[in-house]
Amino acid sequence: MPGFESIVDQDRPKRILTTFLAKGTIPHALLFTGIVGVGKQDAAMAFAMACNCKGKDTGRFEQEDRDLSDRRKDGILIEPCGNCRPCRKILSGNHPDIIHVKPSGDYIRIAQIRTLIEILALKPYEAKRRVVIISKAQAMNPAAGNALLKMLEEPPDRTILILIAEQTADLLPTIVSRCQHIRFTPIARNSLATLLEKKKGVDGKKAKLIAGMANGSLTQALTMHRTDWILWRNWLIQASGLDQPASLVSRPAGLLLAFAEKLCVNKESLSEALEVMKSWLRDLIVCKYSADKVINADLTEKILQTSQECPLKLLLNKIGIIQTAQKDLEANANVRLTIELMMMRLAKQ
Ligand SMILES: [Zn+2]
Numbered sequence: 102m103p104g105f106e107s108i109v110d111q112d113r114p115k116r117i118l119t120t121f122l123a124k125g126t127i128p129h130a131l132l133f134t135g136i137v138g139v140g141k142q143d144a145a146m147a148f149a150m151a152c153n154c155k156g157k158d159t160g161r162f163e164q165e166d167r168d169l170s171d172r173r174k175d176g177i178l179i180e181p182c183g184n185c186r187p188c189r190k191i192l193s194g195n196h197p198d199i200i201h202v203k204p205s206g207d208y209i210r211i212a213q214i215r216t217l218i219e220i221l222a223l224k225p226y227e228a229k230r231r232v233v234i235i236s237k238a239q240a241m242n243p244a245a246g247n248a249l250l251k252m253l254e255e256p257p258d259r260t261i262l263i264l265i266a267e268q269t270a271d272l273l274p275t276i277v278s279r280c281q282h283i284r285f286t287p288i289a290r291n292s293l294a295t296l297l298e299k300k301k302g303v304d305g306k307k308a309k310l311i312a313g314m315a316n317g318s319l320t321q322a323l324t325m326h327r328t329d330w331i332l333w334r335n336w337l338i339q340a341s342g343l344d345q346p347a348s349l350v351s352r353p354a355g356l357l358l359a360f361a362e363k364l365c366v367n368k369e370s371l372s373e374a375l376e377v378m379k380s381w382l383r384d385l386i387v388c389k390y391s392a393d394k395v396i397n398a399d400l401t402e403k404i405l406q407t408s409q410e411c412p413l414k415l416l417l418n419k420i421g422i423i424q425t426a427q428k429d430l431e432a433n434a435n436v437r438l439t440i441e442l443m444m445m446r447l448a449k450q
Pocket of ligand 1: 153154156181182183184185186187188
C-alpha cells in the first residue's frame with residue numbers, strides 16, 4: 102500500500118506533512134534531507150498523491166474507511182488511497198503534473214532548470230496541486246541553483262517544489278532558507294529487521310544481521326538482502342586476512358596487494374567493504390565486554406575465539422588505519438594507492 106503508512110519510522114516527517122495536509126497550509130517549497138534509503142522519495146510521492154487524491158470518488162474509502170471525514174480536510178485526503186485515477190497516474194509515473202528532476206550525468210544542469218521554469222509558467226494540466234520533485238538536489242551546479250532560487254522567490258501557481266538531498270550543507274544557503282526543511286532520520290535497527298522478516302521473509306537471525314549493517318538505510322538493507330551479502334562479507338573478512346588479525350603480520354605482501362586489487366575493482370562497493378572490515382574489528386573489541394552487542398552476530402563464536410588472540414591496542418590501531426584510508430578517499434586520493442597502503446599498514450601494526 103503506497104502512502105505515508107508504508108514509510109518505515111519517520112514519525113516526525115510524516116506528522117509534519119500530514120499536518121500541512123490537514124490544515125491545508127502547504128508551503129511552496131519543501132526540503133527533505135537524510136541519508137539514502139530512509140523514505141524521502143516515497144514520502145515525496147505519498148505527499149504528491151495526498152495533494153491530488155480523489156479517493157472518495159472510487160467509493161473504496163467510503164466502504165473501508167469510516168473515518169473519512171477525519172481524513173479529509175479542505176478536500177484533501179491525508180492518507181492517499183493509492184487507487185483513484187490521480188493516485189494511480191502518479192504511482193505509474195504518468196501524471197503530467199508530477200514532475201521529476203534528476204541529475205543527467207553528475208549534475209543537474211541549468212538547461213534542466215530552464216525547461217522546468219518554462220513548464221511551470223503554464224498552468225497545471227489536471228492536478229489540484231502540481232508537484233516538482235528534485236532528487237539529489239545537491240547535484241545542481243551553481244548556475245542551476247541560482248536559476249532555481251529565482252523560482253523559489255516567485256513561486257509558480259498551485260505548485261509545490263520538493264527538494265531531496267542528503268544534507269543542507271550541500272545546498273546554497275539561500276535555497277535552504279526558502280524551503281520548509283524536514284529531516285529524515287536513519288531507520289531504527291529493529292524496524293529494519295522486522296520489515297525484512299515480515300515483508301521479505303528473511304530468516305530472523307539474518308534479518309537482524311543485515312539490519313545491523315545497513316546503517317539505518319532501507320535501500321541498503323534490501324540490496325544486502327538481494328545480493329549474497331553474507332557470502333561477500335565472509336569472503337572480505339577471510340581474504341583480507343582480518344579473520345586472524347594477529348597473524349596478518351606474516352602475510353606475504355603479494356597476497357595483501359592482490360586483495361587490495363580485488364577490492365578496488367568494484368568502486369561502488371569499496372566504501373561498504375571498508376565499513377564491513379571495520380565492523381568485524383569492532384566486534385572483536387566489543388565482544389570482550391559484551392558478546393550480545395556484536396553486529397556480525399552469526400559469527401559470535403568465531404569472534405569470541407579470535408578476540409582472545411588480539412590485544413585491544415592492535416584492534417584499535419587497525420580500525421584507525423581503515424579510517425585514515427576512508428578519509429583519504431573522501432579527499433579524492435588515488436583509490437588503488439590508498440587501499441594498497443592501507444593493506445600494507447594493516448599487516449604492519
Ligand atoms: Zn487516491
